[in-house]
Amino acid sequence: MGTITRSFANNITTSGVLLPASLVNNSIANVTAYNASVATGGMVLISSQTASNSASISFTTGINSTYKEYQFYFINVAPRTDDTSFRFQTSTDGGSNYGVTATTTYFLASHYEDDSATNLAYDTGNDLAQGTGFQYLFSGNGNGADENGVGTLQLFNPASTTYVKHFISTNQYYHAANISINTNVAGYFNTTSAINAIQFKMNSGNMDGTILMYGIV
Numbered sequence: 210m211g212t213i214t215r216s217f218a219n220n221i222t223t224s225g226v227l228l229p230a231s232l233v234n235n236s237i238a239n240v241t242a243y244n245a246s247v248a249t250g251g252m253v254l255i256s257s258q259t260a261s262n263s264a265s266i267s268f269t270t271g272i273n274s275t276y277k278e279y280q281f282y283f284i285n286v287a288p289r290t291d292d293t294s295f296r297f298q299t300s301t302d303g304g305s306n307y308g309v310t311a312t313t314t315y316f317l318a319s320h321y322e323d324d325s326a327t328n329l330a331y332d333t334g335n336d337l338a339q340g341t342g343f344q345y346l347f348s349g350n351g352n353g354a355d356e357n358g359v360g361t362l363q364l365f366n367p368a369s370t371t372y373v374k375h376f377i378s379t380n381q382y383y384h385a386a387n388i389s390i391n392t393n394v395a396g397y398f399n400t401t402s403a404i405n406a407i408q409f410k411m412n413s414g415n416m417d418g419t420i421l422m423y424g425i426v
Protein backbone atom coordinates (compact mmCIF):
# COMPACT_ATOMS: atom_id res chain seq x y z
CA MET A 210 0.00 0.00 0.00
CA GLY A 211 2.96 2.31 0.52
CA THR A 212 3.67 2.65 -3.20
CA ILE A 213 0.02 3.40 -4.01
CA THR A 214 -0.17 5.95 -1.23
CA ARG A 215 2.97 7.73 -2.37
CA SER A 216 1.75 7.69 -5.99
CA PHE A 217 -1.56 9.22 -5.00
CA ALA A 218 0.17 11.82 -2.84
CA ASN A 219 2.20 12.96 -5.84
CA ASN A 220 -1.04 13.93 -7.61
CA ILE A 221 -2.57 16.06 -4.90
CA THR A 222 -1.68 19.54 -3.67
CA THR A 223 -1.02 20.45 -0.07
CA SER A 224 -4.53 21.92 0.09
CA GLY A 225 -6.09 18.64 -0.99
CA VAL A 226 -6.85 19.50 -4.64
CA LEU A 227 -6.19 16.93 -7.37
CA LEU A 228 -3.61 18.00 -9.94
CA PRO A 229 -4.67 18.02 -13.63
CA ALA A 230 -2.19 15.22 -14.37
CA SER A 231 -4.16 12.90 -12.10
CA LEU A 232 -7.22 13.06 -14.37
CA VAL A 233 -6.74 11.20 -17.63
CA ASN A 234 -9.17 9.91 -20.23
CA ASN A 235 -9.34 6.47 -18.65
CA SER A 236 -10.22 7.78 -15.21
CA ILE A 237 -12.86 10.18 -16.53
CA ALA A 238 -14.38 7.50 -18.76
CA ASN A 239 -14.91 5.28 -15.72
CA VAL A 240 -17.14 7.84 -14.00
CA THR A 241 -20.73 6.60 -14.31
CA ALA A 242 -22.61 9.51 -12.70
CA TYR A 243 -22.19 13.13 -11.70
CA ASN A 244 -23.74 14.98 -8.82
CA ALA A 245 -27.10 16.33 -10.03
CA SER A 246 -26.32 19.72 -8.48
CA VAL A 247 -23.31 20.24 -10.74
CA ALA A 248 -24.23 22.50 -13.67
CA THR A 249 -22.78 21.11 -16.91
CA GLY A 250 -23.83 24.05 -19.10
CA GLY A 251 -25.24 23.95 -22.59
CA MET A 252 -28.45 24.44 -24.52
CA VAL A 253 -31.74 22.70 -23.78
CA LEU A 254 -34.25 22.41 -26.62
CA ILE A 255 -37.61 23.43 -25.17
CA SER A 256 -39.80 23.65 -28.24
CA SER A 257 -39.75 23.52 -32.03
CA GLN A 258 -42.46 24.85 -34.32
CA THR A 259 -42.76 24.76 -38.08
CA ALA A 260 -44.92 27.15 -40.08
CA SER A 261 -46.44 25.99 -43.36
CA ASN A 262 -48.40 28.84 -44.91
CA SER A 263 -49.09 29.97 -41.33
CA ALA A 264 -50.02 33.42 -40.06
CA SER A 265 -47.59 33.29 -37.13
CA ILE A 266 -45.58 31.17 -34.70
CA SER A 267 -46.16 31.77 -30.99
CA PHE A 268 -44.40 30.32 -27.94
CA THR A 269 -46.82 30.66 -25.03
CA THR A 270 -45.33 28.06 -22.68
CA GLY A 271 -41.79 27.34 -21.51
CA ILE A 272 -40.67 30.95 -21.04
CA ASN A 273 -40.28 31.31 -17.27
CA SER A 274 -37.70 31.54 -14.50
CA THR A 275 -36.11 28.17 -15.37
CA TYR A 276 -33.47 29.84 -17.55
CA LYS A 277 -31.81 33.25 -17.46
CA GLU A 278 -31.44 33.29 -21.24
CA TYR A 279 -33.59 31.96 -24.07
CA GLN A 280 -32.37 31.58 -27.65
CA PHE A 281 -34.53 31.30 -30.75
CA TYR A 282 -33.19 29.93 -34.03
CA PHE A 283 -34.87 30.81 -37.34
CA ILE A 284 -34.47 28.17 -40.06
CA ASN A 285 -35.49 28.93 -43.67
CA VAL A 286 -38.07 31.56 -42.80
CA ALA A 287 -39.81 32.66 -45.99
CA PRO A 288 -42.89 34.80 -46.66
CA ARG A 289 -45.72 33.70 -48.92
CA THR A 290 -46.08 37.34 -50.03
CA ASP A 291 -43.12 38.90 -51.82
CA ASP A 292 -41.25 41.83 -50.27
CA THR A 293 -42.60 41.43 -46.73
CA SER A 294 -40.91 41.60 -43.35
CA PHE A 295 -40.34 39.17 -40.49
CA ARG A 296 -41.10 40.65 -37.05
CA PHE A 297 -41.60 39.73 -33.40
CA GLN A 298 -43.15 40.97 -30.16
CA THR A 299 -43.51 39.73 -26.60
CA SER A 300 -46.29 39.36 -24.06
CA THR A 301 -46.67 39.60 -20.29
CA ASP A 302 -50.07 37.87 -20.20
CA GLY A 303 -49.33 34.48 -21.74
CA GLY A 304 -49.97 35.57 -25.31
CA SER A 305 -53.34 37.26 -24.95
CA ASN A 306 -51.72 40.52 -26.07
CA TYR A 307 -48.46 41.27 -27.87
CA GLY A 308 -47.36 44.88 -27.50
CA VAL A 309 -44.77 45.40 -24.78
CA THR A 310 -43.17 48.86 -24.98
CA ALA A 311 -39.67 48.66 -26.47
CA THR A 312 -36.73 50.80 -27.57
CA THR A 313 -34.55 49.18 -30.21
CA THR A 314 -31.79 49.63 -32.80
CA TYR A 315 -31.60 48.20 -36.32
CA PHE A 316 -28.59 48.31 -38.62
CA LEU A 317 -27.68 46.30 -41.67
CA ALA A 318 -24.99 45.37 -44.15
CA SER A 319 -26.11 44.63 -47.71
CA HIS A 320 -24.55 43.39 -50.95
CA TYR A 321 -26.37 43.22 -54.29
CA GLU A 322 -26.25 39.87 -56.04
CA ASP A 323 -24.86 41.48 -59.24
CA ASP A 324 -22.17 43.29 -57.20
CA SER A 325 -23.56 46.67 -58.25
CA ALA A 326 -23.68 48.12 -54.73
CA THR A 327 -22.96 47.55 -51.06
CA ASN A 328 -24.22 49.36 -48.00
CA LEU A 329 -23.74 49.61 -44.25
CA ALA A 330 -26.40 51.70 -42.56
CA TYR A 331 -28.60 52.36 -39.56
CA ASP A 332 -32.28 52.04 -40.51
CA THR A 333 -34.49 54.41 -38.51
CA GLY A 334 -37.59 53.06 -40.19
CA ASN A 335 -37.19 49.63 -38.62
CA ASP A 336 -36.51 50.55 -34.99
CA LEU A 337 -38.81 51.37 -32.08
CA ALA A 338 -38.61 54.36 -29.74
CA GLN A 339 -40.80 53.40 -26.78
CA GLY A 340 -43.11 51.78 -29.30
CA THR A 341 -45.51 48.88 -28.90
CA GLY A 342 -45.44 47.56 -32.47
CA PHE A 343 -43.74 44.42 -33.72
CA GLN A 344 -39.97 44.74 -34.09
CA TYR A 345 -38.51 44.06 -37.56
CA LEU A 346 -35.86 41.35 -37.92
CA PHE A 347 -35.87 40.96 -41.75
CA SER A 348 -37.18 43.77 -43.95
CA GLY A 349 -38.29 43.17 -47.54
CA ASN A 350 -37.80 39.40 -47.57
CA GLY A 351 -38.39 37.84 -51.00
CA ASN A 352 -40.70 34.87 -51.57
CA GLY A 353 -38.87 33.19 -54.45
CA ALA A 354 -37.80 29.56 -54.29
CA ASP A 355 -34.25 30.66 -53.43
CA GLU A 356 -35.26 33.44 -51.05
CA ASN A 357 -35.47 32.88 -47.30
CA GLY A 358 -33.88 33.97 -44.04
CA VAL A 359 -32.09 32.54 -41.03
CA GLY A 360 -31.05 34.02 -37.70
CA THR A 361 -30.98 33.99 -33.94
CA LEU A 362 -32.63 35.92 -31.13
CA GLN A 363 -31.37 36.02 -27.55
CA LEU A 364 -33.83 37.10 -24.85
CA PHE A 365 -32.29 37.69 -21.42
CA ASN A 366 -33.90 36.97 -18.06
CA PRO A 367 -37.52 37.36 -19.23
CA ALA A 368 -38.93 36.28 -15.86
CA SER A 369 -37.32 39.15 -13.97
CA THR A 370 -39.72 41.39 -12.07
CA THR A 371 -36.94 43.88 -11.27
CA TYR A 372 -35.27 44.73 -14.58
CA VAL A 373 -36.23 45.53 -18.16
CA LYS A 374 -35.73 42.70 -20.70
CA HIS A 375 -32.87 43.02 -23.19
CA PHE A 376 -32.57 41.16 -26.50
CA ILE A 377 -30.02 40.75 -29.31
CA SER A 378 -30.77 39.37 -32.78
CA THR A 379 -28.49 38.61 -35.74
CA ASN A 380 -30.02 37.62 -39.07
CA GLN A 381 -29.17 36.86 -42.68
CA TYR A 382 -31.78 36.89 -45.44
CA TYR A 383 -32.39 37.36 -49.16
CA HIS A 384 -34.13 40.58 -50.10
CA ALA A 385 -36.82 40.69 -52.81
CA ALA A 386 -34.55 42.98 -54.88
CA ASN A 387 -31.83 40.30 -55.11
CA ILE A 388 -29.77 41.58 -52.19
CA SER A 389 -27.98 39.61 -49.48
CA ILE A 390 -28.64 41.39 -46.18
CA ASN A 391 -27.32 40.89 -42.66
CA THR A 392 -29.19 42.65 -39.87
CA ASN A 393 -28.18 43.31 -36.29
CA VAL A 394 -31.13 44.21 -34.09
CA ALA A 395 -31.07 44.87 -30.34
CA GLY A 396 -32.93 46.68 -27.62
CA TYR A 397 -35.00 46.27 -24.51
CA PHE A 398 -38.61 45.72 -23.54
CA ASN A 399 -39.41 48.42 -21.03
CA THR A 400 -41.30 46.38 -18.47
CA THR A 401 -40.55 44.96 -15.05
CA SER A 402 -43.36 42.44 -15.49
CA ALA A 403 -42.29 38.93 -16.47
CA ILE A 404 -42.34 38.24 -20.20
CA ASN A 405 -43.89 34.81 -20.73
CA ALA A 406 -44.76 34.57 -24.43
CA ILE A 407 -43.34 35.61 -27.79
CA GLN A 408 -44.78 35.74 -31.32
CA PHE A 409 -43.16 35.84 -34.78
CA LYS A 410 -44.95 36.80 -37.99
CA MET A 411 -44.71 38.68 -41.28
CA ASN A 412 -46.01 42.20 -41.56
CA SER A 413 -48.35 40.93 -44.29
CA GLY A 414 -49.50 37.47 -45.33
CA ASN A 415 -48.42 34.03 -44.19
CA MET A 416 -45.03 32.40 -43.83
CA ASP A 417 -43.08 29.15 -43.87
CA GLY A 418 -40.13 28.11 -41.73
CA THR A 419 -39.02 26.54 -38.47
CA ILE A 420 -38.25 28.25 -35.17
CA LEU A 421 -36.46 26.48 -32.31
CA MET A 422 -36.54 27.70 -28.71
CA TYR A 423 -33.66 26.80 -26.38
CA GLY A 424 -33.02 27.49 -22.72
CA ILE A 425 -29.40 28.28 -21.86
CA VAL A 426 -28.11 26.54 -18.74
